[in-house]
Amino acid sequence: MDSNIQLMLYVxxxxxxxxxxxxxxxxxxxxxxxKFPSFSTERGRVLSGLILTCVAGFAVSIQTLWISSKVxxxxxxxxxxxxxxxxxVIGNAAYNTDPFFGIPWGGIGAAVFCVLLYLAYSTSxxxxxxxxxxxxxxxxxxxxxxxxxxxxxVSYEIQMEKICQYCTTAHVANLAAFIGFYRxxxxxxxxxxxQDS
Amino acid sequence: xxxxxxxxxxxxxxxxxxxxxxFFVGLIIIAATTSPIATGTKAGERAPPLEGKFYNGSGGWTxxxxxxxxxxxxxxxxxxxxxxxxxxxxxxCPYCVKSAADMSANSADFDGSNPxxxxxxxxxxxxxxxxxxxxxxxxxxxxxxxxxxxxxxxxSCAGSDCGNRDGSAHAFPYIDDLDQDNMKEWKVGGxxxxxxxQPDGIIAWSSSENQGEDLRxxxxxxxxxxxxxxxxx
Numbered sequence: 001m002d003s004n005i006q007l008m009l010y011v012x013x014x015x016x017x018x019x020x021x022x023x024x025x026x027x028x029x030x031x032x033x034x035k036f037p038s039f040s041t042e043r044g045r046v047l048s049g050l051i052l053t054c055v056a057g058f059a060v061s062i063q064t065l066w067i068s069s070k071v072x073x074x075x076x077x078x079x080x081x082x083x084x085x086x087x088x089v090i091g092n093a094a095y096n097t098d099p100f101f102g103i104p105w106g107g108i109g110a111a112v113f114c115v116l117l118y119l120a121y122s123t124s125x126x127x128x129x130x131x132x133x134x135x136x137x138x139x140x141x142x143x144x145x146x147x148x149x150x151x152x153x154v155s156y157e158i159q160m161e162k163i164c165q166y167c168t169t170a171h172v173a174n175l176a177a178f179i180g181f182y183r184x185x186x187x188x189x190x191x192x193x194x195q196d197s
Numbered sequence: 198x199x200x201x202x203x204x205x206x207x208x209x210x211x212x213x214x215x216x217x218x219x220f221f222v223g224l225i226i227i228a229a230t231t232s233p234i235a236t237g238t239k240a241g242e243r244a245p246p247l248e249g250k251f252y253n254g255s256g257g258w259t260x261x262x263x264x265x266x267x268x269x270x271x272x273x274x275x276x277x278x279x280x281x282x283x284x285x286x287x288x289x290c291p292y293c294v295k296s297a298a299d300m301s302a303n304s305a306d307f308d309g310s311n312p313x314x315x316x317x318x319x320x321x322x323x324x325x326x327x328x329x330x331x332x333x334x335x336x337x338x339x340x341x342x343x344x345x346x347x348x349x350x351x352x353s354c355a356g357s358d359c360g361n362r363d364g365s366a367h368a369f370p371y372i373d374d375l376d377q378d379n380m381k382e383w384k385v386g387g388x389x390x391x392x393x394x395q396p397d398g399i400i401a402w403s404s405s406e407n408q409g410e411d412l413r414x415x416x417x418x419x420x421x422x423x424x425x426x427x428x429x430x
Contacts, residue, residue: 062223069231072243074269074397093236093245094382114220122212129208 003078003086007165010060013052014173020049021180041195043127043187050120050180057173058113064166065106068096078166089164095156105153109170116142116177123184127193136185143178150174234399238383240406244394245382247283247324251370252341261372266320267398276421278396279318282307282412285380285390287326288343289333293389294355294362297343301364303413307420308369316422317396321369326380328388332356337373344371393419 019025025046029039038044064086067077071091079087090096090106097104119139123132150171157163187193236243250258263281271278284300286293300321305311309318323344327335339359342352344367348360374380383392386405391412393402402415 058219058223062227065223066227066231069227069233072233072236073231074234074243074267076269093243110220110223114216117219118212118216121216122209125212126208131209 004165006063007169010056010063010166010169013056014060014169014176017049017051017053017056017180018172018176020052021046021176021183022049025049043184043193043195046180046183046187047120047124047127050177050184051117051124053173053176053180054113054117054120057170057177058110058117060166060169060173061106061109061113063106064090064164064170065104065110067091067166068104068106083161083163084165085162086164086166088162089157089160089167092156092160095160105167108149112142112146113170113173113177116181120177120180133185133188136181136188139181140178140185143174143181146174146178238385238392238400238403238405240400240402242400244281244392244398244400247322247372247379247383249324249372249374249379251372252337252344253370254345254368258337258373261370263322264398266394266396268396269398271396273395274421275396276317276423278421279320280396280401280416280420281392281394282319282321282416283392283394284321284323284412285326285374285383285385285388286323287328287333287388288335288339288354288359289330289356290328290388291355294343294357296389297362297367298364299411299413301367303416304367304369305365306413307416316416316420319393319416319420321367322372323367323369324372324374324379326377326385326388327375335375337375340371340373391415 019028026042029036029045033040036048038048067086068090070077071087076087079085098108116139119135123135126132153167153171157167234241234243236245238245244263247261247263249261251261252258266279266281268278282303284296286296288294300323303319304321307314307316307319308321325335325340325343327333336352338350339352339354341347342350342359343354343362346360346362346364346366348358350359352359354362372379389404391404392400393412393415395401401419402410404410404412407415
């Protein structure tokens with residue numbers, strides 16, 4: 001399968017999740033409320049979008065980890081002479097691991113999205129528990145910290161004059177997750193957490 | 198009444214187990230479908246990048262790309278793949294000046310121009326640094342004078358005219374690593390240091406791991422020979 005078509009497997013759920021966490025998500029999800037009752041409340045919509053985004057972010061991070069392993073074997077996955085060449089970015093040994101422990105960025109992304117997924121999933125299972133407030137604050141802080149890492153990775157791409165489309169999908173997933181956690185945190189603080197719609 | 202258990206623990210444990218399962222399934226898929234090779238400078242590791250401008254005798258200094266030497270489809274025993282012999286050196290290091298003669302002889306014997314050699318072509322590359330030692334003041338002009346063995350160039354290599362160094366003029370590329378970037382990236386402890394790299398970019402031999410063995414012996418023992426292919430057939 002072409003690598004750009006395969007990328008759509010991650011881009012589509014990421015964008016769907018992104019729309020669901022935005023206020024505009026209500027318009028998009030209103031026709032699906034009968035099939036998915038959780039879409040009828042703001043909390044349900046944002047939590048659903050957040051979980052979808054975290055799963056997509058985890059999956060695309062695992063894919064980038066797989067690509068870096070394949071490239072290290074000497075293989076190709078998405079090499080291109082154009083500016084969009086994830087092999088050139090993920091396969092660049094000077095930039096493809098974190099500067100402190102040498103862990104591939106894809107592995108860090110997968111682990112972080114799993115933590116975010118745990119926070120969002122636990123919240124969705126027991127939304128009125130005492131720890132939910134802390135989980136939402138932690139999720140907001142983690143995704144906000146992710147922007148610093150994204151800034152560093154984008155600076156690497158600028159230096160290489162190449163763009164990794166798989167990495168960009170993970171970055172968009174982090175942005176969507178930040179919006180989701182932030183909106184849930186505000187909703188929880190506002191006292192409208194348990195409103196019907 | 199005081200509870201000695203957490204009523205909400207079950208939900209969080211269930212979520213944790215499910216998310217961790219997902220994480221480990223992802224890792225298992227990667228482990229089952231790939232065989233990653235670490236990037237490093239030991240035998241069996243993938244050679245790190247080698248960056249900078251290089252001089253090849255004509256056309257001035259242009260961007261060097263080590264990746265262009267690699268053939269990812271190369272298989273062990275294939276004599277058509279081209280190997281790389283890499284030397285880290287300093288034009289003011291007396292041992293490097295002395296070993297220039299060995300590099301001249303090795304490149305003449307194994308670079309494909311010698312009909313007596315029935316093995317794969319070995320491409321020679323020199324990465325020239327400037328060690329942090331008093332008297333080791335190098336420049337691109339000095340690198341050119343060393344490589345081309347230019348007489349009376351006014352450039353001094355280890356205290357003598359660069360044109361008087363041992364061996365003949367070299368025909369292989371010299372990379373400017375005066376800022377030591379490549380040397381640090383490759384964790385080179387001293388000069389001269391040598392690496393023999395397979396056509397697929399995997400390091401086959403390094404002088405730091407094989408003290409007492411020289412580059413020539415490594416080439417003869419490790420580089421694929423056509424006679425070996427015939428014997429094996």
